Amino acid sequence: MGGFAAFWAPLLQAYGRWHLGEVVTLDAGYCSLKHAPLMAEAGYGDVLGRKENQPELRREAQRLLLPLAASQRPEANVLERDHGQWVRRSLWQTPECAGWLDWTHLRQVWLVRTEKCARQTTPRADSVPMEVEDHS
Numbered sequence: 001m002g003g004f005a006a007f008w009a010p011l012l013q014a015y016g017r018w019h020l021g022e023v024v025t026l027d028a029g030y031c032s033l034k035h036a037p038l039m040a041e042a043g044y045g046d047v048l049g050r051k052e053n054q055p056e057l058r059r060e061a062q063r064l065l066l067p068l069a070a071s072q073r074p075e076a077n078v079l080e081r082d083h084g085q086w087v088r089r090s091l092w093q094t095p096e097c098a099g100w101l102d103w104t105h106l107r108q109v110w111l112v113r114t115e116k117c118a119r120q121t122t123p124r125a126d127s128v129p130m131e132v133e134d135h136s
Helices: 004-018 036-041 055-071
Strands: 023-026 045-048 076-082 085-094 109-116 131-135
Touching: 004 036, 036 045, 055 085, 055 109, 055 131
Parallel strands: 023 045
Antiparallel strands: 076 085, 085 109, 109 131
8 A cells, every 4th residue: 555656656647648537536545644635736536435544534524424324315325236135325425524634635525325125125215224334
């Protein structure tokens, strides 16, 4: 994960002038105060998973997002079949954390809730999922 800066500069040099995208998505292992500003300084937004590698930021995101998920409808909702099982994914976001602590480039945090339902039944609005995972 320490190699981000080593590949970011050549990547920008090779492809940056083509303006192929505006957002960079990376695995949580690349998420750091050292790496994320490099993307912001180059004019790119980023979508980075924040997990145990950023415990303070993760706690702040959960502090803001879990009450939101408990009290409001999701901003987006997708229901699909995945390996024969019904899966519902819901999204909540908040800009309340913009510029939080040293994360000056931070604009918003997201919560994606994945609910896995019984294999053979089509989930209804009142169905209780078998498994729930939150990712923020």
